Each structure stands twice: as structure tokens, then as C-alpha cells.
Amino acid sequence: MHRNSIELKILWYGMMSALYLYIALSWALSPYARFKFNVSSSLPHWVYLKTQNQNNLSRDDLISFKMNIDGKELELVKTIAALEGDEITVSNNLLFINGDIKARVLSRRTNGETLTPIDNGVIPKGKYFSYTTHSRSFDSRYKEIGLIDGDAVEGKVYVVF
Numbered sequence: 001m002h003r004n005s006i007e008l009k010i011l012w013y014g015m016m017s018a019l020y021l022y023i024a025l026s027w028a029l030s031p032y033a034r035f036k037f038n039v040s041s042s043l044p045h046w047v048y049l050k051t052q053n054q055n056n057l058s059r060d061d062l063i064s065f066k067m068n069i070d071g072k073e074l075e076l077v078k079t080i081a082a083l084e085g086d087e088i089t090v091s092n093n094l095l096f097i098n099g100d101i102k103a104r105v106l107s108r109r110t111n112g113e114t115l116t117p118i119d120n121g122v123i124p125k126g127k128y129f130s131y132t133t134h135s136r137s138f139d140s141r142y143k144e145i146g147l148i149d150g151d152a153v154e155g156k157v158y159v160v161f
Contacts, residue, residue, distance in 0.1 A: 034049070036049070042132045043132055047161050049158045050064045050077075050154070050155050051157070052155045053155055053156045057153065059082070059083055060081075062077055062079055062080075062157035062158065063079075063130070064076070064077050064154045066152065078130035078132055079132060081097060081131035084124065085122060086123050088121060090117040090118060095141045097129070103133075103137075105117045105142075116143040116144065118140060118146060127149060127150065
């Protein structure tokens, strides 16, 4: 046998094993958890496990929530950057959380539409400020997304790879 055909067989068996593992885990974890695949550059990883756990959410947790954007209902995964009682301030195109610089605030989306910065204020009970570190992330720093209601959170999300 040629070396290339052996390498292809190994690759094929590896891919099939991963597929079988995915199917088995999906079946075993359902309905408690689901795999999510990231297709945007706003998060650094490709595969996540979404659970239905909505309890004890805290800063830096990854969460999943649905949002209507441009007439489409999308499921978003973002990090909780601020919680009830935290102060949000936008000044000179910079976002501050409790006085610390967190990110730049842009004036336009990549499609050219205008972005409106979130209002300054203290996050009320039952709301979360969602965020990713990507410089063009479409998140709570803009009114178009805004603060995320606790009831809209579908669950915590964990990085697989």
C-alpha cells in the first residue's frame, strides 16, 4: 500500500470516529446540552457546548441568547462583561465598565448601518451586559443589542475547542 493511501485511511477513520463521538454525545446530552459551532470571527473558538443551566450567572461566563437582528432571529454567544450594579459609561468612543476601559465603540456596522452607543448608567437587576473582545463585535455596547434580559438567556456555554 502506498503511504498516501494509508494516511487517507487514518484521516478517514479519525473523521468518522469524531462524527460518531459527536452523534453519541449529542444523543446522550440531549436535551440538557447541545453543541454549537461558531461561524463568525467574534469568538476565538470553533466548537462550544451549550447547556440549559441559567443559574448563578457571573462575570466572564459565556452565555447563549436569541436576538432578532435585521429581521432574523439569531442565537448569539457572548461573554457577560457586566452585571447588576455595574456602571456603564461611553465617552469619546470608548466603553468603560466601572471606570475601566473595556473597548472602542464604533459608529458603523460592517454593512455601513449606523450604530448607536448604549446609554450611560447602572445595570439594573436581571440584566447583563454581553461582550466579546473582537474589535467589531456587535454586542451590548450598542443600543441595537442593548442589555440582555435574564429571561432571554438560554444557558451557559463552554468551550470545547
